[in-house]
Amino acid sequence: MDLALTPAQVTLRDRARAFVVDVLQPLEIELERGGGRLPSETASDVRRAAIEAGLAGGELPREVGGRGWSVLEQVLVHEQYGQVTGGLWSFIPGAYDVLRHADAEQRRRYLEPSLRGERFGAYAVTEPGAGSDARTLATTAVRDASSGDWLINGEKWFVTGSANTDFMIVQATVVEGEERRPTLFLVDYDTPGVRMTADPDYMHTYADRHPQFVLEDVRVPDSARLGDVGAADDLTNEWFVTERIHIGARCFGAMERLIALAVEWATGRVQFGERIFDFQGVSFPLANSAADASAARLLTREAAWLADSGADRKVVHAKASLAKLFASEAAFICADRVLQVFGGRGYMRDNPAERYLRELRVDRIWEGTSEIQRLIIARSLERRGVGRVVG
Template sequence: MTLPLPPRAREIQARVRAFVDRDLIPWEVHAEMHDGLVPDEVWQQMKAGARDAGLYNMDIPESLGGRGYSLLEQAVAQEQIGRVTNGLGWCSNNPQRWMLEACSDYQIETWIKPIIADRKHECYAITEAEAGSDVDAIRSTARRDGDTYILNGEKWHVTSGNLADFMFFQAKIDGGPNAGAHALFFVDQGTPGIELVRTPAYAHNYRAHHPIYRFHDVRVPVANRIGEEGDGMDFTYAWFRYERLMIAARCCGAAERLIEEATAFAKARIVFGEPLIEKQAVQFMLADSATELFAARLMVHEVARAIDAGADLKTAHAQCSMAKLYASEMAGRVADRAVQIFGGRGYMRENVAERFFRELRVDRIWEGASEIQRLIIANGINKRGVRSMVE
């Protein structure tokens, strides 16, 4: 499907697609059968290839060593990353622009620039056992004690925690004039009081795990607080907007890969004397899948363009939810149809449809479940009207 992309975005699309096809997809089955891992020398080659493909520091200005991509260009690149399973597309770093806007000079030097240089890696400790999509329900606390804060709480689904050098830890202020307000902190791995509770097994096989951590009287300097007390949710919302749109983009890439693979199989598979693709039932599944992909991709690209053009932040927040909602549910339907087209082969772990069938399911959950996205969208309609959401 050819969409009217600017020349640089089209070039990024072609470059990243070539990298994914050449360097990542051939290792999917190996990763699936080895707990998400590939040989270390291969992983290093993947990281080098990702750097050459322009996947490092896409959201960071060129003045700080980044690519300075627009949001549309990033969405185009992330879509191609979405075409590969087993988290192999996570072989690049991806610090976000909001970090530069929110962090102090000390924090940028200590944590953000090392991410940009690929010397350190981060993870987000936000979700809790009783607080998932409802972030305001978190129970973790941060109590000021002189020049330090004392952090307590338990965090679940800390994606990439096993690979990270530090965490973004979200808590509510305990005591003082801002009691109950959210705050975000840098916390280095290995800080006394951080306990790895366990690392649950998940439906997918990724190199990046999602451990549970318990924080017991973890003491960090005031200088580790990002912004002011009460700013924590603003930064989390910025992260959510970005991640939701990029999840939607990756879902489009996954759907395209599935349609391609299912179509190729249906052309080659002979059933009752003719190619499977000649069967109307299969044609309808492919047609529905392609139509939904086209709609989802248009949505993702248009939301990205609007944000690049300076769209109203609250409208953009709701439209990122719209993109994630539609694209993630679209990709799930496409994966289900692809498994059906492949038949018994589609239930084998070595088959791309089986892997995506498992992996895409979480896109309707993390960074806000589909139900939360619907509430955000409905709230936007209620406050700003239908036209603000759809024009």
């Protein structure tokens, strides 16, 4: 792996850093105090600024209107997004990269307006009865023989998106006789039969919400099918792998900021006539987190580099799980240590360490829990060989 960044990659990283520091970080307290909400004019200003900064749609290929960043370039940017609390980076216009498989009409209706910050999508896989084990998803899509339309029935939970979200990519099982094939559909929220049943609050105060939906006889045309019948597992797994790498990168970014804040504070704070940084009880936990952060950064960049170099997809899958598992667990511990270094001030909501401690917890749950990452890694050790997973 070549660890040196090209001048273009450095420029991209610095552009993302400037956007995070100048535009997003100043909004953190307002978002926290507003329960995850910003005034709509502020949100529009952020979206416009993100488009002007060349950050919208970075993950999508140029052919479909994105910026065509390599996975390593995506990581460099997400390392910066991790430096802001409240998930504020989610205001940057974009779309789930599964939409690269959209046909021309779907691009016009969903992808292009998403990249302009005019439409907002969610990805609905999880159900009340099926989380880690997606093989047991109960949402069905049945073809109406007379019209060719699909009738979708089911319930989806944790459907993440901004308050303006207006469509979801639904994973449903197409039932044709004995055959059951997982398939994706694009469903507008205003389609008859789509009903939001709950919009719960969570541990974090995020810009995104995670509501629950019931879909009852939701009729969509065949043109709403995203990809082939039976393609959903492959398409969703493709998204999981990239998203796990992004999570690893954001967790590294969070750790970098947390450690910087802690060092700044601890080298200035005096107790018992000495800087608290000079007590090893304070500085050694930070040294441990510095080691963790460096390892998380390397693991994540390695997974990205392998993905970009066309390595065996199964090995990339295992490496993405390694990166997410390590980075998310280390980042949570780092937030806890940094909160402790701040003492009582660390427990205040205006302190980033307090917010990070609540926010980083979910990185051990979504896009596959830590236990599921361990399952993937353990299986790969046996099937791909230890040398290819850890080497």
